Amino acid sequence: MSPDLVTRGPVRSAAELNAAIRALWTGPGGHPAVQLDDERRATYWRLLDELQQVERGDVATAA
Known part of the structure; x- marks a missing residue:
């Protein structure tokens, strides 16, 4: 996954x-x-944009 697609944080x-x-x-x-x-x-x-990112798996959850 490209780092550009990953959102960090909560x-x-x-x-x-x-x-x-x-x-x-x-x-x-x-x-x-x-x-x-x-x-x-x-x-x-x-x-909606945030939901789509979560559904695609483009978001990394915070540790």
Whole structure:
């Protein structure tokens, strides 16, 4: 694996990332949010990218 593809440091599990993604879509009272604002949308894409890295195995977990 290329060192360029490896992220060092604390790594969230796929389950933690999925929970964070679901939480973004949950509005007040636990109802699904219809739209994400720009900040939440950016967070959503960062979480998806991190989740894809974990699923591909591109991330090395911290010792």
